[in-house]
Amino acid sequence: MKTTIYFLILIVTILNCQISNCQTNKKVLSKQKDYSFLTDSLNINPQLEKYKLAGFSLVVFENYEIVYTNEFGVKSINSQEKIDKNTAFSNASISKPITALLCFILEEKGLIKLDDPIDGYLKRWHLPKSKFTENNSPTWRQFLNHTAGTTQSGFADYYEGDTIPTIKQSLLGKIPRYDKEIDFLFTPGTGWSYSGGGYVIVQMALEDTFNKPIAELAATYIFSPLGLKNTTMIQPDEKGFPTNVALVHDENEKVIRTGLPITPQVGASGMWSTPTDLAKLAIEMQNALRNKNNKVISHNVAKKVTEVTALKDAVGGWSYGWQKSFGYNNYDWFICNGSNTGVGGSVFATMTDGNGFVFLTNGEKKNRFPVMGQTQRKLLTLMNWNGKTSNEEIQEMPSSLKEKLIGTYDDFLYAQGVETKIVEKNNRLYVESMLLDHFKGKNDNELVYLKNGLFKIIDYPNLLKLDFSDGKLSSVTLIRGNMNTKVEKIYKGK
DSSP states (O other): OHHHHHHHHHHHHHHHHHHHHHHHHHHHHHHHTOOTHHHHHHOHHHHHHHHTOOEEEEEEEETTEEEEEEEEEBSOTTTOOBOOTTOBEEOGGGHHHHHHHHHHHHHHTTSOOTTSBGGGGOSSOOOOOOTTTSSOOOBHHHHHTTOSOBOOOOOOOBOTTSOOOOHHHHHTTOBTTBSSOOOBSSOTTSOOOOOHHHHHHHHHHHHHHHTSOHHHHHIIIIIHHHTOTTOBOOOTTSTTOOSSBOOOBOTTSOBOTTSOOBOSOHHHHOOEEOHHHHHHHHHHHHHHHHTSSOSSSOHHHHHHHHSOOBOTTSTTOBOSSOBOOOEETTEEEEEEEEEETTEEEEEEEESSTTOEEEEEEOSOHHHHHHHHHHHHHHHHHHTOOOOOOOSTTEEOOOHHHHHHHOEEEEOOSSOSSOEEEEEEETTEEEEEEHHHHHHHSOSOEEEEEETTSOEEETTOSSEEEEEEETTEEEEEEEEETTEEEEEESOEEEO
16 A cells, blocks of 8 residues: 555656646746847847938747747838838838749649740730840740849839839830830840849739739739738729838938839839738748648749749849848848838748748838848847758868968959958968958858868858869859859959
């Protein structure tokens, strides 16, 4: 009997310990999920005052869940009405990956074919004749990843009271920024050139094919199924435009005209949304990439739209609307930055593990860039995200090789014409560039030598094959998957 009692006491003690440990673990998890420290650490309110920035809205997500939201400042300096989590901002070029996503969803449903020449889908207007397209008619896909070669990079906004051009007039160059019809710069598929006009062609093809505005198509296939209640491609002069919106401001923190830019080039830059909705969309994409908990975007579509498909001239790498040019914290990211007059923001999302952030702000570049840059850099540090990396493929670099690499070069990372250096510190080599400083807040990333003879810059997404001439680094071939592009004649001196 005593043995039985002792046994029962032991069992109860173990259960109590387990319950206690469970409760302790829950408390630890609860503490881990308290992200309120970000408010003080990011210190955004003083920055708004310092840089004359009207408002800033931020969402952070981790492990496929939104973990922090906060809004700072006002929708309009005139009204002083506070921004809230449902306040939509003009998204500028963040519209592009959503337009691309719409096209891939429609293709998966068998409604369009992205490898078809797009001209066959156009009715109101047709592609201009060009020596570059005589034997190579550009496809939907080439417009979506900016390899079609079209001109017209971006567009001016319009406001109530202006004569709003049609997208046909836009393509014909009958708008303030352009005085001639959109044209081709090279044979489609042979280069890369950022083209908002290319996305206007996609918008026209969608609307001509389905006889519906792109705003309705996006709502039907993306926004409504995902429950994005504060996201729309409807414009301020159209019925159904939301009332809870942030007005655009100039560099003197004054509302620009009505504060509501009208963008007929909707597919390129006409979407309005909140950081919360954009974070939900990014998380849906991340879930689709791991093929788990995704509801609207399929695994196949997610892989395709985030795949790097342009490398030559493509500022380090580009997919379909998403920029794939930067690595942070040992992660591969899909990123999009939007910038219109008086408004802008960014979406950053990791390809694995479900981490990222979105911020939108209603101020001009000189006002918003310092706040956006500091917030981005601090978040990447404070969140302590660190993707898995292996040092097994790294080998020791011979001193003779190091000596040949040290020097000053033309920009071989992003082909933007800035000076790039390879320097030695503590017997290691580092790459320095003002672009790394601007985008990463860090002007030196280690250059390592791999066992397969290639090189890698830590947190730069492309591998490098280095070629030498007369003992000097003469060219760099950037490699991403099965793509490569060569940057030649780069050496400038020691």
